[in-house]
Amino acid sequence: MGSGENNPLGAQNAWDMLSDEQSQKHITTGSGDLNNILGGGIHCKEVTEIGGVPGVGKTQLGIQLAINVQIPMQYGGLGGKAVYVDTEGSFMVERVYQIAEGCISDILEHFPHSHEKSSSSNKQLQPEHFLADIYYFRICSYAEQIAAINYLEKFLGEHKDVRIVIIDSVTFHFRQDFDDLALRTRVLSELSLKLMKIAKAYNLAVVLLNQVTTKFTEGSFQLTLALGDSWSHSCTNRVILYWNGNERYAYLDKSPSLPVASAPYAVTGKGVRDVVSSNHKRVRVT
Amino acid sequence: MANMPVSEMRLPPHLAHLLAARRLDTAKDVLSLPEVELMAVLDAGLPTARAAVAHVSEAACPPCQTALALLEERVRLGGGGRLATTLCGLDEALGGGIPMGKLTEVVGPSGIGKTQFCLKVALLGALPEYYGGLDGRVLYIDTESKFSSRRMIEIGQKSFPQVFRQEGLAQKMAGRILVTRPTSLADFTKSLEQMKVTLLQHDVKLLIVDSMAALTSLENERATGFRQHPLRWALSFLKSIAEFSRIPVVVTNQVRSQSNVDGYHFSFEVDRKDGDNCTGGFDSHLVAALGIQWAHAVTVRLVFESHSGHRFIKVAKSPMSPAVAFPFVVETSGITLLSDEGIDVTGPEITSIRCQGKNVLAQ
Incomplete structure (x- = not known):
């Protein structure tokens, strides 16, 4: 970024930004189809919101990302750490262990020669090692959630190798016990600004899981992500998980650079993966 | 920890006095306010408001654990x-x-x-x-x-x-x-x-x-x-x-x-x-x-x-x-x-x- 130095405002020119973007690695979701519609995976320096009905796999995807961000660089990953902010108590550590095992077995399958490698890389590929690099915060009220997000700035300064922050879910406490909706909107928009700032400053991905709610529009009830219209502006990318027949699908609802598209994915014992049947349509642009 | 009294957070004295004077007694009171409103309530500048929020947040944020520690705890508890x-x-x-x-x-x-x-x-x-x-x-x-x-x-x-x-x-x-x-x-x-x-x-x-x-x-x-x-x-x-x-x-x-x-x-x-x-x-x-x-x-x-x-x-x-x-x-x-x-x-x-x-x- 040599040319950046000549810039009087400390700004970055668009050409540099492009090469910067191209050199960035993305965090894989575990499903190739899903990565495709996301432009390679979850992007660092961006805030991505993922919403869906109960049981469709939001938490599963969240845990998967917390594991996948740690795939070592020599295996094509980011080799970073994860922060997991759990507001709902749905983080099941036994499941995290399973997903870590699934991720490791996939790595070994792709890189069969790595069995003979030095013991140091074998040590890296232990589920315990993956679990040790997930920093977990259990949040029990919205005030704690605000506190945690404020504190993250300091925490990330001390833990510079964190590449993803997952908040599961951003909604829960704000829906449970916040009465003044106008105040809620202001507090939430301040939070989202802070998260965006963190994402840029520490070059990491912020993933917000959101619940769905029903909304009355155009004469019928429809599902929509919770927290209202003004909140929907606050995320760079928005992905909605839903059921399409018997398959789980992800729908890219909003992205500054990618077309609206949907793709199937599956939740298996090993974690989030591609749907294996051959007769479905691949990435479909709607 | 949302109801943690501000007085127990060991804030720098000037911030502690300021918050106490404005009846912002708990972490929840301080953190429920957007920055601008907090400035208005405290009648203070942005740096003071931010410092207050940062101190209170650090005190009220629950401790962090690694997932491995969670797993070990789970195993220990049987x-x-x-x-x-x-x-x-x-x-x-x-x-x-x-x-x-x-x-x-x-x-x-x-x-x-x-x-x-x-x-x-x-x-x-x-x-x-x-x-x-x-x-x-x-x-x-x-x-x-x-x-x-x-x-x-x-x-x-x-x-x-x-x-x-x-x-x-x-x-x-x-x-x-x-x-x-x-x-x-x-x-x-x-x-x-x-x-x-x-x-x-x-x-x-x-x-x-x-x-x-x-x-x-x-x-x-x-x-x-x-x-x-x-x-x-x-x-x-x-x-x-x-x-x-x-x-x-x-x-x-x-x-x-x-x-x-x-x-x-x-x-x-x-x-x-x-x-x-x-x-x-x-x-x-x-x-x-x-x-x-x-x-x-x-x-x-x-x-x-x-x-x-x-x-x-x-x-x-x-x-x-x-x-x-x-x-x-x-x-x-x-x-x-x-x-x-x-x-x-x-x-x-x-x-x-x-x-x-x-x-x-x-x-």
Whole structure:
């Protein structure tokens, strides 16, 4: 970024930004189809919101990302750490262990020669090692959630190798016990600004899981992500998980650079993966 | 820690005085205000407001643990922390049984066997550990007045004859199950508030609420928002009770008929509405009485339903489990699975609730 130095405002020119973007690695979701519609995976320096009905796999995807961000660089990953902010108590550590095992077995399958490698890389590929690099915060009220997000700035300064922050879910406490909706909107928009700032400053991905709610529009009830219209502006990318027949699908609802598209994915014992049947349509642009 | 007093946070003196003077006594008071409003209240500049927020946030943020530390703690506290239901297939699907520290919901049409399930689980909570129980007291909040001691003991005698043959054990087991019957939501809320103390004093190892939805119907029809609010509070509270006392919490939920199929689609899914209505034939479509917000909050959801002549338990939501269904019958020994091999369920069918009426009137 040599040319950046000549810039009087400390700004970055668009050409540099492009090469910067191209050199960035993305965090894989575990499903190739899903990565495709996301432009390679979850992007660092961006805030991505993922919403869906109960049981469709939001938490599963969240845990998967917390594991996948740690795939070592020599295996094509980011080799970073994860922060997991759990507001709902749905983080099941036994499941995290399973997903870590699934991720490791996939790595070994792709890189069969790595069995003979030095013991140091074998040590890296232990589920315990993956679990040790997930920093977990259990949040029990919205005030704690605000506190945690404020504190993250300091925490990330001390833990510079964190590449993803997952908040599961951003909604829960704000829906449970916040009465003044106008105040809620202001507090939430301040939070989202802070998260965006963190994402840029520490070059990491912020993933917000959101619940769905029903909304009355155009004469019928429809599902929509919770927290209202003004909140929907606050995320760079928005992905909605839903059921399409018997398959789980992800729908890219909003992205500054990618077309609206949907793709199937599956939740298996090993974690989030591609749907294996051959007769479905691949990435479909709607 | 949201209610942590600012005075205990060891803030720099000038900030502590400033916050105290403005009656911002707890972390919640300070953090609920957007930055600009905080500046106005404090009558201070942005740096001061930010410094205050940063200090208070650091103090009020719960401590961080690594996932590995969590796992080690889980192992140290013994196993995965499960209460086995003795329904082998279901236990296996749930990773050992009903998880401790989490909220487990049983939802289904009336008469399907939810209360039967609860009675059995209650009994298991009271049984000695040797027989797979929790060897503790059980708090049973019975809002529908359906709890039957006689039925529970009958289930016990048939399911665990070896235990109940012992002299006086039936009395001892039944004596450990404390049943409360709140008559209004306010009553229920009050008993919840006292619960934290009760749980500690009485060595309660299991909490059952049968049913949660009945509480809302106890209050006469009012504006939805008004009705929802105490329930939302109860929901947060039950979750926190489960977590901090590390006990399983089981709640039941009723069903109501689905008023509008459209309500369960996103706006971009236009093409699916027609195709979906034809499923089921005579089966009526039902949804859980407590809405989608409630569904998000429970960790494990078991759906009890009936179709094609059988009753099924479905693991509709669980972070640990595959989507499976088990056919079951209700016998004198309580709920029994017809097969421990679960039937794989694909797609969203796992969350649907079907009820095949006996349709006596039509005959």
